[in-house]
Amino acid sequence: MxxxxxxxxxxxxxxxxxxxxxxxxxxxxxxxxxxxxxxxxxxxxxxxxxxxxxxxxxxxxxxxxxxxxxxxxxxGPEKALTPSDGAARTKVMALIGLAIGGIEKSIAAYYEMGKRPEEMWHRPWLDTLLEQSKDGFEALDRAAATPWLAGDRMTQADISTVAFWDFAVRVRPSDAPAMDCPNLVAIADRANALPAFAETKP
Ligand SMILES: N[C@@H](CCC(=O)N[C@@H](CS)C(=O)NCC(=O)O)C(=O)O
Known part of the structure; x- marks a missing residue:
């Protein structure tokens, strides 16, 4: 493939x-x-x-x-990192939903700044996007279990969150409101030490 x-x-x-x-x-x-x-x-x-x-x-x-x-x-379901059904699946999907919310708003802000000349940025819209991204990631941070987002086992919620969080941190403008996400920072640190994460870090 x-x-x-x-x-x-x-x-x-x-x-x-x-x-x-x-x-x-x-x-x-x-x-x-x-x-x-x-x-x-x-x-x-x-x-x-x-x-x-x-x-x-x-x-x-x-x-x-x-x-x-x-x-x-x-x-197959034994190896899949997204549980195939039940409450475990709902939990992982709920976490991924928050992560997608955070990254989509972060990417929309990134495009607003990257695709238009600065004098054409619509500042109120950009500020809203940056706030929404922060709100999404901070909600995810509050929902995080330990050591992994959904509990004892790493799931797709962790993979997606770390990929999204690393991007959002990398492209966030320095004057944007800071994101207060200590749990996401800890999970990203733990995950990025693993080869699958380290080998794909841009
Ligand atoms: N919902 C899509 C989003 C994919 C996406 O937005 N990809 C971006 C790169 S991060 C892209 O290709 N953008 C170019 C474009 O939309 O023209 C997914 O989960 O794959």
Whole structure:
């Protein structure tokens, strides 16, 4: 199978970490969603977004949600890092929902600042996005168990959170309100010491 996209994308990174933790052999094509790579990416994903995954059967999956679902089914419920049902699944999904809220707002702010000249930034909208991102991650921090987000065992909630948190911290402007997330910092430190996380850190 082939993973498409650079680890600088938190959505690509969460798939790349999962592939490593599952021990699934794969190729990696580090295409970017912008610049010269765009036509090549568009030939794989009509929306020209990363990640995409080309399966061994030749199916192309786009969006990290569909890709993670595929990988979980491939390894089966015993090994899957998203519990397949019950309260354990609901808990992990609730945590991932908060993490997605935090990262989507962080990325929207990143695009507002990166895609427009500064004089065209809509400051009230940018401030709202930065607040929403902070609120999402801080809610996730309050919901965190220990040593991992959902308790004793590392789950997809940890993988996604660490990929998203690392990105959000990296791109957050220095004058934005600081995010107070000691639990996320501790989980990211613990996770980033593991090879699957360290090897994919941009
Ligand atoms: N919901 C998607 C989000 C993917 C996404 O936003 N990817 C970004 C990179 S972080 C991208 O390719 N952006 C280029 C674009 O949207 O044009 C997922 O989970 O895979």
């Amino acid at each position: 082939i993973l498409i996209g650079r680890f600088g994308s938190p959505f690509v990174r969460r798939v790349a970490i999962t592939l490593r933790l599952y021990g699934i052999p794969h190729e990696h094509q580090a295409l970017s969603a912008s610049g010269d790579d765009r036509p090549k990416l568009q030939a794989i994903n009509p929306v020209a977004r990363v990640p995409a995954l080309i399966t061994d059967e030749g199916e192309t999956l786009i969006d990290s949600v569909t890709i993670l679902d595929y990988l979980d089914r491939l390894v």
